Amino acid sequence: MELRYVKLPKENTYEFLERLKDWGILYAPVKISEKFYDFREIENVKEVEFHYNRTIMPPKKFFFLPREKMFEFNLSKVEYKEAIEDVEPFVVFGVHACDIFGLKIMDTIYLDELPDKYYKVRREKGIIIGISCVPDEYCFCNLRETDFADDGFDLFLHELPDGWLVRVGTPTGHRIVDKNLRLFEEVTSQDVCNFRDFENKKQQMFKYHEDWADLRYLLELETEHPMWDEQSDICLACGNCNTTCPTCRCFDVQDIPNIDGVTGARVRRWDSCQLVRHGMVAGGHNFRPTKKSRFMNRYMCKNSYVEKLGLSYCVGCGRCSYFCPAEISFVRNLRTILGLEESSCPPRISEEIPKRGFAYGPSVGGGEQ
Numbered sequence: 001m002e003l004r005y006v007k008l009p010k011e012n013t014y015e016f017l018e019r020l021k022d023w024g025i026l027y028a029p030v031k032i033s034e035k036f037y038d039f040r041e042i043e044n045v046k047e048v049e050f051h052y053n054r055t056i057m058p059p060k061k062f063f064f065l066p067r068e069k070m071f072e073f074n075l076s077k078v079e080y081k082e083a084i085e086d087v088e089p090f091v092v093f094g095v096h097a098c099d100i101f102g103l104k105i106m107d108t109i110y111l112d113e114l115p116d117k118y119y120k121v122r123r124e125k126g127i128i129i130g131i132s133c134v135p136d137e138y139c140f141c142n143l144r145e146t147d148f149a150d151d152g153f154d155l156f157l158h159e160l161p162d163g164w165l166v167r168v169g170t171p172t173g174h175r176i177v178d179k180n181l182r183l184f185e186e187v188t189s190q191d192v193c194n195f196r197d198f199e200n201k202k203q204q205m206f207k208y209h210e211d212w213a214d215l216r217y218l219l220e221l222e223t224e225h226p227m228w229d230e231q232s233d234i235c236l237a238c239g240n241c242n243t244t245c246p247t248c249r250c251f252d253v254q255d256i257p258n259i260d261g262v263t264g265a266r267v268r269r270w271d272s273c274q275l276v277r278h279g280m281v282a283g284g285h286n287f288r289p290t291k292k293s294r295f296m297n298r299y300m301c302k303n304s305y306v307e308k309l310g311l312s313y314c315v316g317c318g319r320c321s322y323f324c325p326a327e328i329s330f331v332r333n334l335r336t337i338l339g340l341e342e343s344s345c346p347p348r349i350s351e352e353i354p355k356r357g358f359a360y361g362p363s364v365g366g367g368e369q
Contacts, residue, residue, distance in 0.1 A: 004168035006177055006184040007191055008157065013164070017045035017093065019180050023127055024089030027062065029055050039092065048094065050159075053136045054319055058246035059092050059099050060106055063122040066243075067269040070118065070253075076262050084121050091127040098139075098315040100130055100153055101146040102246025105315070108308045109249050127172060130156035132198065135206050138318030140331055142206045146315040148199070160194045208331070210340065216303045216312065218337050223296065227336045232295035234326050239272030241298065241320035241330070247313050250278070273297055299333070 008016055020026050028048040030040045037052040039059060057066075073080040095103075110119035130153040141147040149156065154173035157164040165187060168174055177184060242248040250271040257264035271278055274295070279288035288294045302314040314330075321330045335341040 004174065004177070005187045006166045006168065007160070007163055007187050008166050008184055009163040011163075012183040014045045016180065016183050017042070017048060019183070020091045020093060020127075020129070020176070022179075023176065024091050024125070026091050026093060028093040032056075039094075042093075050094065050131060051133075052094075053133070053139070054096075054317055054322060056244060056319075056323065058102055058244065058317070058319070059095050059128075060102060060246055062090065062092055062126060063103065063119055064106060064110065064249065064251075064270075065118075067267060068118060070266045070268055072263065072265045073255075074263050080266075084118055087121050087125055089125045089127075091129065093129045094131045095128055095153070096133045096317070097130060097149040098141040098144075098146045098317045099246050100128065100149040101141075101144075101309075101311065101315045102317070103128070104152045104309060105247045105306055105311065105313060106249060108306060127176075128153045132156075132158045132202075134202055136318070137207050138322045138331075139206065139316060140208055140318065141316035142203065143208060143210065143212050144312060144314060144316035146311065147202075147206075158195055159198060160191055165191055165195045208335075210338075212334070212338065215334060215338060216300075216305065219300055219303055222337050225337060227333055228292055228296055231328055231333055232292040234328055235274070235291060235295050236326050237274045237276070237291050237294065238325060239274045240323050240325060242272040242274060243270060244319040244323045245302075246315055246317055246319070247302075248272075273301070299330075302330075303334070 017026070017028070026042045026045075027039050028042050029037045029052050030042070030047050031049050031052075032038050032040070036056055037049055037054070038056045039061070042048060069083045071080045071082045106119070107123070110116040111123065130149060135141070135147075151169055153167075154170045155176060156167040156169060158167070166177070166184070168177055242250070248270070250273060251268045252271040253266065253268045255264060255266050273279075273288075276286070276289070276294075279286045279294070281287065288297055303312050305311075306313060318331075321328065324330075332341055
């Protein structure tokens with residue numbers, strides 16, 4: 001489908017947000033403390049934050065709930081009632097491009113040949129409206145090729161000096177614009193120039209500009225690199241990196257009985273590969289019994305390949321580093337493996353080899369087994 005472009009003047013922005021409530025419950029980023037932002041339900045549209053770097057929780061929380069009742073059961077009647085019938089339409093406004101890619105990655109997991117009906121119904125009832133952003137020192141979505149979304153949104157707003165250039169991405173997006181035509185204008189040649197200037201300046205603001213194409217292979221080859229021991233020892237194994245990640249998808253399922261011992265509910269909730277119980281199976285065996293093995297697993301997982309999209313499972317949002325209580329830098333550790341950060345690697349075979357990190361000598365540092 002050919003994209004449609006319109007302009008939303010700045011003075012019409014808040015009225016546009018009010019009109020979005022006609023399409024469902026409105027969620028958008030708001031400032032919740034001196035430093036932090038999060039997606040919350042919006043009553044007063046003046047509270048919406050248009051300029052933010054990242055929210056604490058990714059927008060996946062609206063589609064893959066942190067804690068979700070799957071169904072209620074009654075053992076005496078041998079029956080159950082599903083909870084997905086109660087999902088109301090909703091709009092998520094202000095989603096950054098990296099988080100849109102995060103949802104596209106989640107779709108490859110939960111909307112594949114065996115769709116997850118709980119996730120599917122929310123994707124069908126949810127409207128995504130993206131918004132442009134500028135990077136800070138934690139952002140590296142440019143290295144992950146997730147800094148500009150071609151699809152995965154109903155509308156996407158790009159900031160202009162006097163408003164927003166709006167890309168319309170779906171039939172739902174067309175209907176939203178058509179029902180509010182008086183709020184929009186035609187895009188001018190000056191708007192196109194401003195749009196191009198914004199995108200060019202954004203690219204220059206990224207901290208890192210390098211090639212990570214061979215990263216996932218180096219991670220597999222460098223399992224004995226001393227970085228794993230050094231950084232996993234610092235890690236608190238709290239799972240913060242998982243709960244803030246736009247693409248972490250592990251969950252646990254529990255049956256929670258009521259006090260009568262007859263009725264209850266089956267609940268699923270987010271799980272973390274950094275917790276010791278995550279690798280526990282029947283018989284008491286644990287596939288990842290050490291903190292180091294769990295730490296390494298996350299790095300391997302996030303940098304593995306999403307075949308359907310041609311991307312890694314990490315979208316470069318920077319949340320795992322920004323919200324890590326141990327101040328572990330995901331980017332710095334990856335750049336250490338790439339040979340772009342100082343490390344305790346053995347000397348290279350030849351001084352003529354460029355500082356790129358793909359020609360280490362014999363591996364050192366056995367570490368925790």
